[in-house]
Amino acid sequence: MKDLYRGTLVRLSAADPEELGKTVPAWSRDTEFVRLFGTGPARLHSSRAGVEFYKKEMGQENPTHYWFSIRALDDNRLLGETDLEIENIAAGEAFIGIGIYKRDDWGKGYGSDAMRIALRYAFTELNLRRVSLTVFEYNPRAIRSYEKCGFQIEGRRRAALLKDGKRWDMIYMGILFDEWKELNNEK
Amino acid sequence: MFAIQTQLFEAKDVRFGPIDHETHPDIESRWTHDDEFMRQMELKPVRPLSPAMVKKQYEAIEKEMEEQRDLFYFTIRTREEDRFIGMASIEYVDWTNGNGFLTLGIGEPAFRRKGYGTQALNMLLRYAFGELNLFRVTAVVPAYNEGALRLFHKFGFVEEVRRRKALHRDGQFWDIIGLGLLNAEWQEQDRA
Numbered sequence: 611m612k613d614l615y616r617g618t619l620v621r622l623s624a625a626d627p628e629e630l631g632k633t634v635p636a637w638s639r640d641t642e643f644v645r646l647f648g649t650g651p652a653r654l655h656s657s658r659a660g661v662e663f664y665k666k667e668m669g670q671e672n673p674t675h676y677w678f679s680i681r682a683l684d685d686n687r688l689l690g691e692t693d694l695e696i697e698n699i700a701a702g703e704a705f706i707g708i709g710i711y712k713r714d715d716w717g718k719g720y721g722s723d724a725m726r727i728a729l730r731y732a733f734t735e736l737n738l739r740r741v742s743l744t745v746f747e748y749n750p751r752a753i754r755s756y757e758k759c760g761f762q763i764e765g766r767r768r769a770a771l772l773k774d775g776k777r778w779d780m781i782y783m784g785i786l787f788d789e790w791k792e793l794n795n796e797k
Numbered sequence: 798m799f800a801i802q803t804q805l806f807e808a809k810d811v812r813f814g815p816i817d818h819e820t821h822p823d824i825e826s827r828w829t830h831d832d833e834f835m836r837q838m839e840l841k842p843v844r845p846l847s848p849a850m851v852k853k854q855y856e857a858i859e860k861e862m863e864e865q866r867d868l869f870y871f872t873i874r875t876r877e878e879d880r881f882i883g884m885a886s887i888e889y890v891d892w893t894n895g896n897g898f899l900t901l902g903i904g905e906p907a908f909r910r911k912g913y914g915t916q917a918l919n920m921l922l923r924y925a926f927g928e929l930n931l932f933r934v935t936a937v938v939p940a941y942n943e944g945a946l947r948l949f950h951k952f953g954f955v956e957e958v959r960r961r962k963a964l965h966r967d968g969q970f971w972d973i974i975g976l977g978l979l980n981a982e983w984q985e986q987d988r989a
Contacts, residue, residue: 649891649893649894650891650893651893698840698841698842698963698964699841699842700841700842700965701840701963701964701965702965703960703963739962739965740960740961740962740963742960742963764958764959764960764961765956765957765958765959765975766957766958767896767933767935767957767958767975767977768933768955768957768977768979769932769933769979770894770896770933770935770977771894772893772894772895772932777932782958782960782975784960784961784963786961786962
């Protein structure tokens with residue numbers, strides 16, 4: 611049986627609130643990252659607030675929310691995070707979030723590799739039926755990456771985002787278990 | 798446009814009111830035992846709630862309204878007898894981007910399909926766009942809820958998102974449909 615958490619470039623590890631609290635708030639000075647990652651206003655957080663936030667979010671086991679850190683296979687450095695939040699346990703649907711923190715690590719395939727591992731976890735360990743995500747119109751790199759992993763665009767909430775005076779769509783994407791299986795059956 | 802004097806919480810036959818912690822829990826507990834109604838309202842597995850559980854929910858709602866300021870919750874009552882017949886809300890309000898999600902339900906069976914939902918939605922939209930100044934609103938509806946889809950389409954909502962087979966009920970898979978209406982579209986139809 612192959613290592614469920616291991617891809618070709620990255621692996622998923624447990625998220626450590628102390629480590630994240632010390633590093634992520636500093637990296638969140640890069641407001642482009644913040645705007646690609648979430649819809650809320652960009653803010654600055656102390657590392658103490660960061661530790662508290664991550665402790666609260668991932669400090670204990672939650673049967674409907676799974677957090678991982680994304681680490682490089684070559685030098686084990688922290689690259690980003692991904693989380694699966696089960697929306698409806700009876701229908702087997704989860705929303706996934708994923709982010710690569712530092713711009714030096716963007717565009718290298720780390721996010722796509724991590725997404726493939728997270729989908730495998732969602733479909734073969736959590737036995738979900740579908741995985742959904744939202745992505746912003748101004749993030750075409752992410753949309754391409756998700757399409758590469760098998761996600762399809764399922765619609766767009768028109769003009770749902772306002773950044774620098776311009777309106778952008780919030781794009782919904784989804785992948786069903788059968789579609790994922792079809793894409794991965796040769797492996 | 799509505800005149801500024803037009804009452805926000807009064808329609809022809811129904812009005813919006815606050816929660817009544819004394820009398821509403823028993824009534825709403827009864828509605829939660831109506832699985833057909835609950836499956837129209839809820840995407841998550843439905844379950845009957847005791848009056849005590851409903852009471853707790855009300856407390857959570859008021860706490861959220863007070864502390865998070867991202868929820869606006871109304872009970873729907875008849876004007877004639879001041880009878881509690883349903884609820885309406887604007888939730889997950891995102892002030893930065895001007896978004897909110899609508900919910901609306903007529904729980905009391907005798908009052909369904911009488912146009913009260915239409916009157917309530919009319920008030921809810923005016924509140925969202927004319928009082929909260931939201932840029933857009935969203936409604937999320939299971940594909941089998943034809944009544945809700947008709948109602949939202951009547952008010953100019955556009956189907957924007959279709960989460961394929963995101964619901965599994967009675968052995969069947971259903972899409973979950975996201976409908977959207979922009980403040981500008983709402984104002985436009987008002988003039989037409």
